Amino acid sequence: MIKALFVTLKNLFVKPVTLQYPTQKMPMTERFRGLVDLHTAKCIKCGQCVKICPTLCLDLATKEGADKKKDFGHFKYNMELCCFCGLCEQVCPTQAIYMGKIYEIAVYEHGKLHIDLLNAGKYDEWAHPTVK
């Protein structure tokens, strides 16, 4: 019993390990899997990410564009369903689709969670964490 009291006393003078969250934020690790993002230029529209997604949260439609190349119809990302498993990132042959570092993903409207990956400024309003 006395031993236990000493353990707590010892810890009383240890510097607190918690962070003051909204003002102090933990840097994200290099491999952290946050919100899905897309390098539109790199994407070859192969649809592998759509196929492997366990929760069917990616939606890619292609159309025939100029000079008979495949072009984006739309590329939607339904974040409500996403389980952040990172399979899309790993399966992508050109590293076009990748997991960003954004982790503060609470919003007030459902609509905001249906993200258009082709829109370049889609994550401008979100908090971008620092990376280690």
Add this chain to the structure above:
Amino acid sequence: MTISILTFIIMIIVGVAALVFIAVSAMFLIWWERKVSAHIQTRYGPMRVGWHGALQSVADVIKLLLKENITPAGVDMLAWWFAPFFAVVPSVMVFALAGRDLNIGALYIMALTSICVLGIFMAGWGSNNKYSLLGGMRSAAQIISYEIPLILALVTAVMFAGTLSMQKIVEAQKDMWFVFHPNMAVAFLIFLIAGTAEVNRTPFDIPEAESELVAGFHTEYSGMKFAMFFLGEYTNMFIISALAAALFLGGWNGPFLPPVIWFLIKTYGIVTLLMWIRWTLPRLRVDQLMGFAWKVLTPLAFANLAVAGWVLLR
């Protein structure tokens, strides 16, 4: 008996001052407890409101004041409504002694603090909740059992001082604190343990026993009624610590600093000790708790009392 209007006004002013002191002291204790516990757990605790969260309790009180006062269906209205007052009023009444001499002071304090159990029991019964009922039952059993060693420890101090008046007991310790006497050291320990049980703090917090009874007797209370129980609990803790300081640690005797400061230092020291224990130890089971009171603490207190009597009469 007639009292002039002036006396009446003075009485009201003193009463309000005492109430303010109680509220501020309880709020300070809540903040202090949150800080101590946080640092024991290597956290910061409240940091946002005021300097290191010093005004956090004020914010909490405002929140509790604004909260809806929920009355569950099927409560026993009388018991439900009066329980919070029974929990608070006796501990407030103890402060009538502050700065005044009463020739039966110790008896008066003991008599009042044991009324608190009524409030807890009424809350447990009136809430129409099985958890509350269990909590109320437990606390009735616990507080009544621990009252005996508590009073026996107090009686030891009374015997040494030869008086029931708190003032005179403290004066008797001018040369040497009672706690340095071996008899009184034992009594001090008994008093602390029984006092911890009396104010329902871990390891004797079975009336509230969060992991078993959700919140025990005040499960159903919300808003200001809940705040009343909280206030009562912390005031009781202050009273027990102040009593321990007065009876065993020489009260307001001490060099250099003014007496009030000495008294507060000692009181808050004991409060901090209680907090340290609370945030370290697990809780006892209800039968072990009762067994400890009746099989260990009470006989020990009686033996201690007998030895003290022998020492005094030798």
Add this chain to the structure above:
Amino acid sequence: MDYTPVKEDIATEEFWVNMGPQHPSTHGVLRLELKLSGETVVDSIVHIGYLHRSIEKIAEKRTYTQFIPFTDRLDYLASMNNNLAYVLAAEKLMGIEANDRAKYIRVIMAELGRIASHLFGITTFTQDLGAFATPLFYGMREREKIVELFDDICGQRLTYNYMRIGGVSRDLPNGADDKIKKIISYMRPKIDDLEAMFSKNRIFTARTKGIGVLTAEKAVSYSVTGPNLRASGVKWDLRKDEPYLVYDKFDFNIPTGKNGDAWDRYKVRMDEMRESLRIAEQAVLGLPEGDPTVKAGKIFRPAPGQAYMRSENPRGELGFYIVSDGSPIPYRMKIRSPSFSNIAVLPELINGLKVADAVCVLGSLDVVMGEIDR
């Protein structure tokens, strides 16, 4: 007011108390119905199913690789071990074997995951005994080191999705083995500290010794596994008795208890953490070279057949039974989760105890609802 004279015998009544699904000590959404006579539990019914997500059915609609993230959500305190158990079963079905480096990495991850899980299990148990959050916070602080390491390696803190059929998703980053060694040397004194808080604590021993005694026969007949079984004195650990991966190459002991009470279950977990540290240390020292990663996009089409593989999770034996019909998705998957069997024994243990002890026994069994309800 009408007045009734006090009878010789005051009529007393037993009453039912509904504990959970929202209750501070039911570890999630377990619901217990306790019939109390005063403070004593005379009868109890365990209700499960509040966290059912039909994961077994989901498995029938996902390819073998796609199902790995779902195993994270079974026992959410030991996701790494679930990943491992599933990929082992899938590998057995397909006749694939991971290379040596992948196996060593898996062992390290599984053992660290076990420590993280046990830290949480023990400290929440002490929380149930009324040691207000303090030990819980210490446990969380220590666990945080492991979780951060996992974050470094696989990119998430709880839902790792790290194991792959035939390997792991990513190799250890540079300097990870030093980090693991550092964690191991950091963890040893911290575990001692945690034990100092409880093992010699009179209140703790009074609360746990002789409470909820699970005899060896009863444990076996209820198919209780893991630390709970070993606490009853049965020396059964798949890592030793049915070695998978490379566990047969390491030197470690299987801690067992004698009486099978709450104290033994606590103590076995404490000792197991130390053994896990030993295994992880040996594994990280003997880490071979090679490329443990596999391509995520590969579609597996195992031949029609079935496979059952079990592995030692922190809470007991987690088994996956997979039936394949030759298509890329499993025909049927059955998950044998340890907590499900462990919770079944609860009514036997708590009848006749006090309410406080019922909570104590529940905490000492260390069940996770995500695994029970699947």
